[in-house]
Amino acid sequence: MEMLNMVKEQGMLLKLCWKCALKILFSISTETSLELLLEDLCLGQYYREKLSLSKILEIDEKAVSDEPAKCKSDLPWFSLKKLMMVNLTARNLKCTSMSKQNFNDKSGSTDLDIGNLLDGLNTVDMLNPLDIITALFLCSDGFLQQELALKMSTCQFSVPLLLPNCDTNQCTLMLWAMRDIVKKYRPQSLSESKGFIEDRIVFSELPMISFVRLGECSLSKSEILNKLLSNSQQYHDTFVHHNMECGDSPRRISNGLTEITWYLPCGNKNIDVFSEPVAIANLRGDIASFDTQYSFLCQTSAAVFVFFDHLDSECSLLNSHRGQIFLVGNNDSKRLNSEALNKVAKELGLTNNNIIIRTKKQNNADFIQLLREKVIDAVENSNTKMSIEQMADIAHKLGILVDEDSPECQKAKKNAEEVTGEIQDILKYKENQLPLQGEIWKELTCLETEEYRLQHIGSTNVEDYKSRLRLQKHELRKKQNSYDMSTAMKYITNAISCPRTERSYFLKWMRMNLNKVSRIKLSKLKEKYKEKCKNSENNEEIKEIDRQISNSSLGTEHFFREMGQIYEASLSLPKTDPERPQLQHLPKLCAEVLLDGFPLELVDGDASHIPLRWVSDVLSQLSDLVSPNRKIRVVTVLGVQGTGKSTLLNTMFGVQFAVSSGRCTRGAFMLLIKINEDMKKVLNCDFMLIIDTEGLKSPELAQLDNSYEHDNELATLVVGLSDVTIVNVAMENSTDMKDILQIVVHAFLRMKEVGKKSKCLFVHQNVSDVSAHDNNSRDRKLLLEQLNEMTQAAAKMEKKEENKSFTDVMEYSPDTGNWYIPGLWNGNPPMAPVNAGYSEAVYELKKHIIQLLGNTESSAYDILDFKDWMISMWNAVKHENFIFSFRNSLVADAYMRLCTEFNKWEWEFKREMYTWVTSAETSISNFGKVAVETDIREFLTCWKSAASTVLSTWEAKLQKNLTEYFKKTESHADLIERYREEFSNSAKSLRKEIERSVNNQLTAAAEIRQGMVELDKIKENYTKEIEKAVCALIDECREKNVQMDETDLDKEFDKMWNETVKKLSVSKQNTTNVFTSVTTFLRINLSHRGSHACELLNQKSLDNCGEQPFKYTAEGYINRFKHKLSKIFSVQDHIMAIQKLSEDIIFVCTHFVSEKVKRKLNYSDTYIEEILRLIDETLQNNQDIKTDIEFEVSLKQHICGFAAREFQKMHEDFIQTNDPYRCLEKNKEKFCDDFKDVFHKRDQCQKKAEEFTNKCLKPAVEDFINRFLGQDIIDEMLRCKEFETRMSFQYSVLLDLLSQDDFQNYFDYIWSFDIGVFKMIGNQIVKHFSSASTFKYEDKHLQSCITSIQQAIKKAKTGKTNDFKAFIEDICKALGKKLVISQDALGAFMILNNADLGQFDEFLTMSVQDMTKNLTETLKKTCIEAKLQHLHMSPQLELSSKMIGCGKQCPFCKASCVAGGKYHTEHFASLHQPQGLSKCTWNTTTKLATDICSSLVTTKKYFNCNATKGKYQPYKNYKKFFPNWKITPDVSPEASDYWKYVMAKYNNEFAKLYVVQPADIPTGWIEITKQQAKESLKHSFNIKWG
């Protein structure tokens, strides 16, 4: 077998030489073999411009594709990907094209051809793994090299010590590349004490044994070395060797490569091959050609083993270098020349001891054992121990380059040493150099938390207490500011302002140096911590160790933390302070560092707190640095302490979170990974943010220092932030598991409340069986059961019992949600390589996560969204309050957007229905005028059913809009999913509301029309009589044949008129008694309220009601509740509430009445029905205000009384105007004129045309405009920002109040919000349209009328009629759907008409033109106030009802509800106000109270009121009494600045008006400026504009 190998090898060598020769002959001679190889691998460009680490970390298609390497150029990437995931197969580099070529028999025949077989497989196209590794190192920058070396050594691969460059013939000592390798081992000496040594390998002074080859050698040196290093149980390929996949391919660029590896003992004699650590170096290639490398090895090694087959007798090479030399020969090889060996040995002064010859008798194991013994001897006999760092000097002397020599690296090194060189005692150093983050910061965090939670408030009043906290915070910030920036911090800020490469070097150096400083102490402490943790009785000790760990750790994060504090403190400096601007660039620096891929501390591990301002400003800067709207997805890991969370993330993403045994990660770190272009589409994002968190502790540990709470906070925060949460479960320990699951379930439950849908994966570590997934199906069931159980428990605690199972809380499938990962190490550390199964399992998990992210329905956040979200999450966590949706700006934003949209749809619907109903009304009003139609009742029924169809279509459209909206991802609709139902209900109710109003309008129109039909008939008869009489008179006069002058004619006419009228059976029209009708309806309305109501109704006649202003006296109320009333919630307050309610109702009804009266129509019963409904509805909506039947009856009587009075008058007016006799009289003059015209046979054409235009058409056109202008005005107003939603409206109102800053206005706002809003909207409309004219809308309607009229004329003309009457009727018919032409005017116009039809239409067209001109002028001249008077739809009423919404007010402070849709189930206000503003005083004094309910609801303070039946109840439980209200705690201490400002300013005025004492204004309120008030307003309403 060995024979065959040798033959093959030699054959290959020959082939290689031949090939090289060919290349030299035929290829372009300028191409070197390095260039050729790099070209083969497609790496050429990276030789010039090195590959960077961040490029490799990017997530691209390759990162998740399982495709094997197809061609040579795939190989380096394939290898890199595997290496970054510490996969042992990273050096198995064969591409599919090679294997195919090899295994496909070329001839395809089944013939026997031994020759071909003996020839061997074609290996020329294969690449030696060493070449690929060398190429990769040559093409990487320092950081990637370092990472590669680290990952290789974790795999227990040898790493390059001297990297050759066959082009320049120079080699480089890879010192920097190896700097990150840290090794831990236990030498013999420490095995008793169980101690260990942990060090950076480049610092370790170890004996090095080098293995080199001289000339040809038939022994595979590398394979022998591998065997030498492996113990008997486990063989591992440390070095690439001949018999590995592709290991036999010729080496093209890697000759001269010197690799190094370390053997490190674990302290167990039975396992350890060597009991002391040794370094093993291996030179590739013949030392004859690599003299420099050989000299280097001789000078640095304790011994050099030279493998050879054949020795020249004068071996000068060996002679020239001094050092312990061992010769290793193979007696199998025919070429061993014992004479030469003898000579050389003598020359070198070697004894038998130093010569090892493998004999035929020896088997492999014996030979290896012999070698080991020699190595041990050599180590023992030599004092040469050297660290790699020390080797740099020797390298320099030999002209070997050192990778660290680049100027950037050197400069960074120097800078870092300036900082770290100073460090003696870490604790002291931190006190001196990083003073801001010590006790001051911890105190600050406590204050901040207290500001939210108010746990120690005691009996102090809330706002005073809060002011005090604010002041204390300010003092602490001042103290922070009193420190000058320390020298260390100055150095750091300077150094990270350097260009990118230098900055990266600097940070790396810092990290390594700091690590060195704290390593010894820390690693011992951590080990101790781990020990103690095993036994939970050592609580106190553990706590102490934990404290020590915290004190002794010093990492780069501490410096950034300090930077954050310097920045935050500087913000509290006055804006004019010269220091301030100098520190404003810090977030940007930090953002750059984050973008470079360094982790940033999100949660401070010591203080367990987020420096919110700092982190959010860094994120804002980050958002500026990348292009706008870059999206991110977040992946987080959670789990018990020390269960390999950081290791998992590192393996998965190739990153470097701190890893070590014992308490390691503290707080939470985030790290940014770029997504490559090719994956952006798939993942819908540009970056992935991964968050590594501090391990959750076991319950025993947790109880002591309250860290359970801390764990809960941390878990909630990161679960809330992430799209995918990996929950790391170590199977061994089920109590730990249960505990963390509990924490996680709570966190998920809360997130569901917020509407954030994150996904979770359970990772079970240390489960290695192949059948794990199957076997564990029972376990998974068990896990799910446990999860369900915990969900129920958690749901109970959080009062969300509807969540019964875990899957209710989140998307989780037991099958895809569980991942099993085998143990990390294959064997015994430190010599154990990473388990290939581990890496593969993690890779599968990674693919799954990326797939999950790609499938996520919700849209990714951009960086600024993420920032907002983080702030909200943190606020929520600090509030311990997860019913916080509206304090979460993203949710609030999403809600606002939906409200805006919904308002638009709602208005569209209303508008469309209004147009529809207007044209229906027109048709009804024209009923029976032209042609005799059927019964009007039937006609009405038709219209009503048509209405129902239209309404259904629109309702469906609304629902569809809503569904579509929730499908869209970009508006974050998923966050407000829970409001969907409410909006859907609102849509349904809206339809009902509109349907009712449409039906009422149609009914009223029909009723009125019916009344008119009768009248019209009478009028028609009258006019006919008159016409007859006039005609007779004309005939009579003509017959007289005497000249008659005007006076004669007048006289004759008068006579005739009087006679005719006398003859007419003029019956005066009866008026109905509206009062009777209204009384009947009121009685029906109250009939189901019992006999008492009836009694009360009978006591008073409606005629006497509603004359005096309504006054509620509360007699019945006082009698009934006398004994229960408490002092504070007094009768007075109750009376006030009811009085206010009744005033609101009266206001609305008054408006309803005046709208009807304005239109000068007849009375319809629907009006009073509508009024009663309005009253009932409002009372129903305000059930929290307890009213009684006495109140209800008297209020209804009052309203019905005045309504009946108004309607009576309206009715009488209507009858009067439409009285046939009166109408006749009105037209007397006109008839007389017509009479004279006819008598004189004057042509009436022009006159009649004008009459028709002015009397019939013009009023109809004006009416048309008035019908529609209201809608246009609303349309335009709704386009203003402030009318978009209730929130924006309230914001603009409050802003307006602030700019006027007038006490009375504030007072009105608080006390009569609705009425105030109504008035204000009126003013706003007038203001708006005083500058912007309504003319464009009016003109549009005018033109449309004119067009219709013109068309009607044209159509009538083409009609074959010659009859004038028919002509006019045709016109009216054509216009019947659009215009309502007065029947009176038309009747009068029609008689005594001798106009000539031939010319009439021309005159008509002309006068219509005149009318247009005329109308245009009038419209332009008329002011908006006058126009508003005539509109059918009142914009003021419509808009104010839209903006007032449900009209609910906070039960504590009277802030108005801003929820969207009219029919929401939960009310909330954006901004609450101090209770004193609505007259509330303290219990004990008569001073106005300053408490704000949005603060109170977080405290255990008490309130009492009617709802609590006078009992004291904690504010925390307010929901029990006001279940429809949601009062969320303030987002920030500044949130209520607006009202604080108002209260501080008008304290005395309010007190005077309420006849109580002014409040004691808390400190700090007075200082709030108008500007601050304004800003707080914007913030509280989450307004992004203005």
Ligand SMILES: Nc1nc2c(ncn2[C@@H]2O[C@H](COP(=O)(O)OP(=O)(O)OP(=O)(O)O)[C@@H](O)[C@H]2O)c(=O)[nH]1
């Ligand atoms: N035997 C074994 N050791 C592991 C495994 N995973 C990680 N380790 C080792 O456990 C130690 C702790 O790993 P880390 O990744 O720092 O653990 P962590 O969960 O991040 O720890 P904290 O951040 O302190 O909570 C390291 O020394 C790892 O090498 C594993 O699967 N098996």
Ligand SMILES: [Mg+2]
């Ligand atoms: Mg960790």
